[in-house]
């Protein structure tokens with residue numbers, strides 16, 4: 001079990017070496033239905049795109065979703081993972097090598113990368129780390145990078161407009177963390193470390209941002225409390 005927040009923290013949350021080595025465990029214990037979301041993301045994309053499709057995973061971390069795409073599909077895709085954390089990409093490369101998958105990785109701040117033209121773009125639990133001032137522009141860049149009929153699948157931690165409902169959902173989420181073995185101290189420390197680093201929007205704000213970027217169909221395809229997965233299509 002990851003022990004990242006068992007000691008007093010000295011800095012804001014970072015995707016560094018200490019986090020990367022325990023990250024798969026941290027993800028499964030910190031994101032409700034993480035494995036199901038990876039599966040849903042892959043199945044949705046595999047259904048939608050054709051053989052030879054160009055697919056990019058923004059904030060791919062240790063490449064769980066790219067590997068699932070490689071394992072699940074009988075079609076072959078051009079898979080690209082972008083992340084700015086070197087420690088994450090080192091693990092991603094090791095895993096991809098072990099599974100004999102063909103995946104290209106780029107280590108860069110994704111807001112500065114030319115995304116080229118893609119048939120599907122994935123961004124699971126990633127937009128929430130892009131500064132609000134840059135986020136809408138970045139989503140517009142994602143829209144521009146998609147080919148006609150392209151698909152954008154993304155997941156986010158979300159907040160609720162109603163204060164009482166918001167608090168209840170956060171409490172429910174902390175219960176989930178306790179059930180996963182995290183202590184009160186670890187929960188409090190991580191909350192503090194993520195303050196002003198992870199900035200969640202409401203479900204409506206996310207959808208409005210997508211609509212403003214030009215996406216037509218925008219749907220929530222999974223939701224558990226304060227976590228949601230969305231799909232958005234670019235018009236033909």
Ligand SMILES: C[S@@+](CC[C@H](N)C(=O)[O-])C[C@H]1O[C@@H](n2cnc3c(N)ncnc32)[C@H](O)[C@@H]1O
Pocket residue numbers: 015027058059060061062063064065082083084085088108109110111123124125126129130
């Ligand atoms: C919560 S993790 C994403 C989890 C991953 N998508 C998955 O489903 O397993 C967020 C990732 O985004 C990366 N990241 C955050 N901001 C970034 C940026 N501006 N450019 C590139 N990567 C970024 C972090 O390094 C981290 O690996």
Ligand SMILES: O=C(O)C(=O)C[C@]1(C(=O)O)C=C[C@H](O)C=C1
Pocket residue numbers: 026027030031125157190191194198
């Ligand atoms: O632990 C939390 O509070 C989270 O929000 C989980 C979350 C995320 O949603 O991106 C935050 C940081 C990473 O450890 C992985 C997942």
